[in-house]
Amino acid sequence: AQSVTQLDSHVSVSEGTPVLLRCNYSSSYSPSLFWYVQHPNKGLQLLLKYTSAATLVKGINGFEAEFKKSETSFHLTKPSAHMSDAAEYFCVVQIKAAGNKLTFGGGTRVLVKP
Amino acid sequence: KAGVTQTPRYLIKTRGQQVTLSCSPISGHRSVSWYQQTPGQGLQFLFEYFSETQRNKGNFPGRFSGRQFSNSRSEMNVSTLELGDSALYLCASSLGPTGASYEQYFGPGTRLTVT
Numbered sequence: 001a002q003s004v005t006q007l008d009s010h011v012s013v014s015e016g017t018p019v020l021l022r023c024n025y026s027s028s029y030s031p032s033l034f035w036y037v038q039h040p041n042k043g044l045q046l047l048l049k050y051t052s053a054a055t056l057v058k059g060i061n062g063f064e065a066e067f068k069k070s071e072t073s074f075h076l077t078k079p080s081a082h083m084s085d086a087a088e089y090f091c092v093v094q095i096k097a098a099g100n101k102l103t104f105g106g107g108t109r110v111l112v113k114p
Numbered sequence: 115k116a117g118v119t120q121t122p123r124y125l126i127k128t129r130g131q132q133v134t135l136s137c138s139p140i141s142g143h144r145s146v147s148w149y150q151q152t153p154g155q156g157l158q159f160l161f162e163y164f165s166e167t168q169r170n171k172g173n174f175p176g177r178f179s180g181r182q183f184s185n186s187r188s189e190m191n192v193s194t195l196e197l198g199d200s201a202l203y204l205c206a207s208s209l210g211p212t213g214a215s216y217e218q219y220f221g222p223g224t225r226l227t228v229t
Contacts (some may be wrong), residue, residue, distance in 0.1 A: 036220075043118065043204060043220030090157065099170050100212045102147075104157035 002027040004093045006105035013081045014113045021076040021108045023091030033074045034092040034102075035065055044090065050074060061085070086112045116140065118207050118221035126227045132193040135224045139186050139207030145169075146188040147218060148180060151202040160203075163188055164211040192226075200228045 007022040025031060032051045036044040048059025055067040061084075065076045074091060091105040119138045127133050139146050147170075148160040159172040163182035180190040186207075192199055202223040208216040 041222065043222045044206075045220070046217055049217075094212070101159045101162075101170050101172065102149075102212065102218075103159075104149075106156050 002029075002031065002093050002095045002103050004091050004103055004105035006089075006091050006108050008108050009106065010109050010111065012111040012113065015083055016080050019076075019078040019081045019085065019110065021089050021091075021110070023074045023076065023105055025072050025074060025091070025093045027072075027093060027095055029095050029097045032094040032096075033065075033067060034094070035059065035063070035074075035076050036090045036092060037087045038090065038107075039087045047076070047089075081110075081112050083112050083114065086110055118205055118219055120203075120205050120221040120224050122224060123222065124225045124227075126229060127195050128229055129195055129197060131195050132191060133195060133226060134189050134191045135203055135205075135226070137188045137190075137205030137207070137221060139188070139205075140219055143207035143209055143219070144186050145208045145211050145216065146182055146186065147206045147208075147212065148188070148190050149204040149206070150174075151204060151223070152198075152200070157204070160190065162212060169211055195228045197228050199226065201226060 003026045005024045034049045035047040038044045048057045050057050050067045058064045063078045088107045088109045121136045145164040147162040151157045162170040166182045177193045182188045204223045206218040206220045208218045210216040
């Protein structure tokens, strides 16, 4: 069975500094991987997705993620944090052989300090 | 185009009661998925419907059920509510079934509190 581990439950950064959110996955098959963001009292919004094309994926709002098969990682980065980036972020894995159900990581809550 | 709407947004029920939540997908979307979000268990997949048929089901007891209508609107029902059913229930819609590279669009959720 596939699983997703987000290595940090909370991340605190200063506005204008880089953001790194770490995600490791476990799967016997080639996965599709996603990052979603959830702002308070809102639904989830897709930031970016990896589906076996380019390993460096660019998403919305300046975010990008790199798929590293050898490390089974899919870390999310942004060069310069903005106050509006304060939210909870979810790394998600999807395996075709497992019925395409989405499996979510535990989430990383990002705090951006002025 | 209107987004995914969920009603009601907030709900308080008593143990043992049953509840029905509703989800209206984005116009033209035929797939609806349901998720439960709790602080302890995180986000968990409940089930997916496409063209009125359940395509996938997560590991939840039979008290959790759902259906989809011909207009793609979906409802989920929880019978014999337990305290542990208190959660944010999220609905997501997509043009086609998951796994076919269709992006899922999430609604704001229904916050269910069981007392």
